[in-house]
Amino acid sequence: MSNLQKEDFSAWYIQTIKQADLMDYSPVRGCIIFKPDSYEIWEHIQEEFNARFKEEGIRNAYFPMLIPESFFTKEKDHIEGFSPELPWVTEAAGEKLEERLALRPTSETMIGTAFGDWINSYRDLPMEINQWANVFRWEKKTLPFLRTSEFLWQEGHTAHSDEEDARRRTMRMLQVYKEVIEGLLAVPVYEGQKTPSERFAGAVDTYSVEAMMKDGKAVQAGTSHYMGTKFAEAFDIKYLNRDNEHVYAHTTSWGVSTRLIGAMIMVHGDEQGLVLPPKVAAKQVVLMPVGPWKKKPEIVERLEVLQKDLKATGIRVLLDDSDNSPGFKFNEWELKGVPMRIEFGPRDMENNQVMVKMRDLSDKVAVSLDEIMDFVPKALDEMQVRLLETARENRKANEYTNIDTLDELKAHIEAKKAAGEVPGFVLAGWDGELETEAKIKEETGFTTRNMPFNPPVEKTTCIVSGKPAKHTVWLARAY
Amino acid sequence: MSNLQKEDFSAWYIQTIKQADLMDYSPVRGCIIFKPDSYEIWEHIQEEFNARFKEEGIRNAYFPMLIPESFFTKEKDHIEGFSPELPWVTEAAGEKLEERLALRPTSETMIGTAFGDWINSYRDLPMEINQWANVFRWEKKTLPFLRTSEFLWQEGHTAHSDEEDARRRTMRMLQVYKEVIEGLLAVPVYEGQKTPSERFAGAVDTYSVEAMMKDGKAVQAGTSHYMGTKFAEAFDIKYLNRDNEHVYAHTTSWGVSTRLIGAMIMVHGDEQGLVLPPKVAAKQVVLMPVGPWKKKPEIVERLEVLQKDLKATGIRVLLDDSDNSPGFKFNEWELKGVPMRIEFGPRDMENNQVMVKMRDLSDKVAVSLDEIMDFVPKALDEMQVRLLETARENRKANEYTNIDTLDELKAHIEAKKAAGEVPGFVLAGWDGELETEAKIKEETGFTTRNMPFNPPVEKTTCIVSGKPAKHTVWLARAY
Ligand SMILES: [Zn+2]
Ligand SMILES: [Zn+2]
Numbered sequence: 038m039s040n041l042q043k044e045d046f047s048a049w050y051i052q053t054i055k056q057a058d059l060m061d062y063s064p065v066r067g068c069i070i071f072k073p074d075s076y077e078i079w080e081h082i083q084e085e086f087n088a089r090f091k092e093e094g095i096r097n098a099y100f101p102m103l104i105p106e107s108f109f110t111k112e113k114d115h116i117e118g119f120s121p122e123l124p125w126v127t128e129a130a131g132e133k134l135e136e137r138l139a140l141r142p143t144s145e146t147m148i149g150t151a152f153g154d155w156i157n158s159y160r161d162l163p164m165e166i167n168q169w170a171n172v173f174r175w176e177k178k179t180l181p182f183l184r185t186s187e188f189l190w191q192e193g194h195t196a197h198s199d200e201e202d203a204r205r206r207t208m209r210m211l212q213v214y215k216e217v218i219e220g221l222l223a224v225p226v227y228e229g230q231k232t233p234s235e236r237f238a239g240a241v242d243t244y245s246v247e248a249m250m251k252d253g254k255a256v257q258a259g260t261s262h263y264m265g266t267k268f269a270e271a272f273d274i275k276y277l278n279r280d281n282e283h284v285y286a287h288t289t290s291w292g293v294s295t296r297l298i299g300a301m302i303m304v305h306g307d308e309q310g311l312v313l314p315p316k317v318a319a320k321q322v323v324l325m326p327v328g329p330w331k332k333k334p335e336i337v338e339r340l341e342v343l344q345k346d347l348k349a350t351g352i353r354v355l356l357d358d359s360d361n362s363p364g365f366k367f368n369e370w371e372l373k374g375v376p377m378r379i380e381f382g383p384r385d386m387e388n389n390q391v392m393v394k395m396r397d398l399s400d401k402v403a404v405s406l407d408e409i410m411d412f413v414p415k416a417l418d419e420m421q422v423r424l425l426e427t428a429r430e431n432r433k434a435n436e437y438t439n440i441d442t443l444d445e446l447k448a449h450i451e452a453k454k455a456a457g458e459v460p461g462f463v464l465a466g467w468d469g470e471l472e473t474e475a476k477i478k479e480e481t482g483f484t485t486r487n488m489p490f491n492p493p494v495e496k497t498t499c500i501v502s503g504k505p506a507k508h509t510v511w512l513a514r515a516y
Numbered sequence: 517m518s519n520l521q522k523e524d525f526s527a528w529y530i531q532t533i534k535q536a537d538l539m540d541y542s543p544v545r546g547c548i549i550f551k552p553d554s555y556e557i558w559e560h561i562q563e564e565f566n567a568r569f570k571e572e573g574i575r576n577a578y579f580p581m582l583i584p585e586s587f588f589t590k591e592k593d594h595i596e597g598f599s600p601e602l603p604w605v606t607e608a609a610g611e612k613l614e615e616r617l618a619l620r621p622t623s624e625t626m627i628g629t630a631f632g633d634w635i636n637s638y639r640d641l642p643m644e645i646n647q648w649a650n651v652f653r654w655e656k657k658t659l660p661f662l663r664t665s666e667f668l669w670q671e672g673h674t675a676h677s678d679e680e681d682a683r684r685r686t687m688r689m690l691q692v693y694k695e696v697i698e699g700l701l702a703v704p705v706y707e708g709q710k711t712p713s714e715r716f717a718g719a720v721d722t723y724s725v726e727a728m729m730k731d732g733k734a735v736q737a738g739t740s741h742y743m744g745t746k747f748a749e750a751f752d753i754k755y756l757n758r759d760n761e762h763v764y765a766h767t768t769s770w771g772v773s774t775r776l777i778g779a780m781i782m783v784h785g786d787e788q789g790l791v792l793p794p795k796v797a798a799k800q801v802v803l804m805p806v807g808p809w810k811k812k813p814e815i816v817e818r819l820e821v822l823q824k825d826l827k828a829t830g831i832r833v834l835l836d837d838s839d840n841s842p843g844f845k846f847n848e849w850e851l852k853g854v855p856m857r858i859e860f861g862p863r864d865m866e867n868n869q870v871m872v873k874m875r876d877l878s879d880k881v882a883v884s885l886d887e888i889m890d891f892v893p894k895a896l897d898e899m900q901v902r903l904l905e906t907a908r909e910n911r912k913a914n915e916y917t918n919i920d921t922l923d924e925l926k927a928h929i930e931a932k933k934a935a936g937e938v939p940g941f942v943l944a945g946w947d948g949e950l951e952t953e954a955k956i957k958e959e960t961g962f963t964t965r966n967m968p969f970n971p972p973v974e975k976t977t978c979i980v981s982g983k984p985a986k987h988t989v990w991l992a993r994a995y
Contacts, residue, residue, distance in 0.1 A: 061630060064587075065617065068580035070630055072647070076577045096554045101547035101666055102650055103603075108543075124582075124608035126619065130601055130654040138544065140605065151540060151549055166552070171581055173651065175609040187580055 039308045043457070050303060051181070057311045057373045059298075060181050067179035067186030071295070074373065076181070077319040078298050079189060083169065085221050085316075086191060086293070089213050095165045095193060100147045102170070103138040108146035112271040115145060119239020122174040124186075140173040143238065145264075145290055148194045149272035156196055156286060158277045163202060165195040172294075183256065183516045184300030190294035196274055196286040200265070203287035207263040210291040211244045214259035220294075222301045223314040223424035224248045225432055226258055227511060229487030231248035232467075234474055237290075241265035247486040247511065248433045250303035253459030255486045255513040259298055261291035299516075304428050305397075311374025312396050314424050315417040321377060322347060322354040322413060323370045327363045327392075330380025340381055343391075343409065352413060371396060374421050377413065395420055397427070435461030438494050443501055446481055446512070462486070462513045466496030466506025473501035477512060486511040518787045522921070522936070523932030524732035529782060530660070533833065536790045536852045538777075539660050546658035550774070553852065554661070556798040557777050558668060562648065563702050564795075565670060565772070568692050574644045574672060579626045581649070582617035587625035591750040594624060596645055597717020601653040603665075619652040622717065624743075627673040628751035635765060637756045640683060644674040650771075657991065661778030662735065662995045669773035675753055675765040679744070682766035686742040689770040690723045693738035697772075701780045702793040703727045704901035704911055705737055706990060708966030711946075713953060720744035726965040726990065728911045729782035732938030734965045734992040737779055740770035773873075778995075783907050790853025791875050793903050794896040800856060801826060801833040801892060802849045806842045806871075807861025819860055822870075822888065831892060855899050874899055890956055914940030917973050922980055925960055925991070941965070941992045945975030945985025952980035956991060965990040972984075 042049040054060055059075035071079065090097070103126060109116040119142045126138040141147065146508055148166065156164055169191050179185055193210060195205040218224050226246035238244040239263035248258045266285035268274070275287045305312040315321050324344055325334040337358050348356040355375075357366055363380075370378055380392040380401070391409060394401045397420060404412045440446050440463050453460040463483065467473060478484050478499065492509045499506050518755040521528040533539055538554035550558065563912040569576070582605060588595040598621045620626065627645065635643055640729050648670050658664055672689060690707055693920040697703050706724035715722040719741035727737045747753070748764040784791040794800050803823055806907075816837050826833040836845050842859075849857055859871040859880070870888060873880045876899060883891050919925050919942050932939040942962065946952060956979065957963050967987045975988045 061579045061633070064584055064629065065580045065582045068582065070580065071578040072576035073577050080576065096552035097559065098552050099668065101542045101544045103544045103547065103666070105543055122609055124605045126603045127606045129603035150543065154540070187582070189578065354674040382518065
């Protein structure tokens, strides 16, 4: 058994996603190919979010990808935040354009312009739209799924009559993100507020859900922003209220992206490869004939019946009757993270049973063929719940809440490194000053992840200044 | 009642899609905003195709949008066909790029490069992938949905071990297109082969399904291409066959786009506005209280029950209990093309009935509340079938198969114009020469749509040269 995940997590990650056939590099810097096995995970994520958005009364739409340069300059913080990363179209159909067009990094400016046109009266509010789209951020360091020059995401944009309603939407979507990321991807997250320096460019308040990877590093899994009237002022999103006054709307935006795929892999994967939560796995069950060759036809026929029966109940099932050896197949499907393997050979046939191996458990169990149809969905549901619990336990084991000074933090990081362990998430008090936050990053590489709504404990003194803490923050290294 | 559709079809089209809230223009030339009511139509189209692709064993994936210039130059015909319309990224993150990157107009070159890497042995074939994506063609004349600088589409790309298998896939997808466009959008199409001059840039053979709009003009609704080994040679898609020889794969591609939305509107819309086929309508049924105000609460309560019951059976239903007058609401929902309107007032309550108006029929019918739950899905199914039949009749009425010379064609077009009627589709004999085809276009504005597989009659002499016809072709003006 390999020790690569433990010894070199990054190498393990790249090797695993390549071998499991999830992605390939492309000739365009930082742009990856989402191969069918990863794209299908994304489709399951989309299905779940679309169902949630519908419940919330949010409708999908599609806006142009190209954004005129002049749009960006309307909101000062926004352009400052994004301009270093923008790719530009400067020519089309053989002619130089009069104005450069950016490949959207996000659509606040495009949708803000449209909202400015569409919203006239309080009757038009709230206006709540979501878009599934490709977006571009030309970043220096890229990592498949987690940080790519082009990625796929959903971006919700809403406009409201007042702050209260806009803040309610902001917080509600953060909650939806938590529910879906935990419920579907089995990735536990901390919800909280970003510090001012980590806010979305142009937002009044940014909230996030943050997940811990197996190497202890953080992934920002989703964000939700309250914009106040800043974008409304920049894009003239005004409406006539019930008192017949023209006033600015309050806007929000919120998004999750294909980085969720990377986070899910880094939370559940093990030395054998991927471990996929059943709800998003392209294949939930693989059926495999085992044992002496001669018996194969009747064995395969029985498995075909089982495959058909399982398929009919909506289970995503595959029968691998290829000529490869069982050992080869075991490895292959474990690497690909298929949640359940069902083996069936001549002896099993005699005993009217199959052998079942769940991807996240080490033992095989015998299950009677009379009970298998009830067993499979139940076992998949249990695995879904178990993965979240296991991830919570892993996370808990790597949370540190007793570190009170920067020296202690440095010592903690050194000690973990020396022991070949992960430094994880550290809960700290923070005096709310930009300088103390910057100093943490500078001296340790840890950054503030968020100020959690429900921290395990409240920290009372700032980890840098020793002054009374204004906030309790999660610190971690981040992807 | 307006006569706009009859008198100025283009003006009717633009007015209808704007008033029905399907789209808005954007500040980027030729790029439109797909508002929720049109985007949802697209989502229903996607659902149906995804189900079909799955049945065919074709899986979705996602490839980078930006294509290095050098990729295009690998297949000569391909670059010649597309280069006049490409937008280019030339700078990113503040630096000029070493190589320009095109915004994909289609992904043969990107996916061809990947297939070249992924395909090694006959065991890897067929490789069959579909992508849902935004694509760009910077065209001079644009028209919402039908021809936009950025549009949404699916593009299928497959590689096969031999010509036979590749041609089978090419023809099969054309058939899938016909089934879905007729079955879901109720738009009848002619399937046939494109003439060489109308082939996809780089294809050996291009096939299309062509639809006739109410103004007699044609919309190419879907295309399927057999590439031979041309792209395989350009992108080195070679495999080791069973005889241990390295040989080129045979590839195909096929696509439909958001122009289907425009075609559907132009086939079914009428002077009152949109007429949406029930299978793709965002709302299939609108419930409306009518009659004296005082009775309203109990009327609305009964409609709320009906709404809930219909929703539970999967019907997409809306209750409009706004304060607008019934006349205003009738117009609004007719304009938006909602297939079924159900009215309910105090007298209906006494009679235990509702009044039902189907969008495509002029009479209202009374339906007992005891039978309404059976009635609604049945009436929607019937409307779906009826729309296709009506469209077939409209098309039949505008097909001309007795025109044998270019002078007759010109006279036909003039006569129709003078009568305020549409010139429609003309079936003609063609000698297969590029010059005769060019002459038709030059002198009449009609172009060859396709060489139909099942023409109503076989034409025997060329409409231009009078020589024996090699092919029977549909001629029409086209969008
Ligand atoms: Zn799936
Ligand atoms: Zn729908």
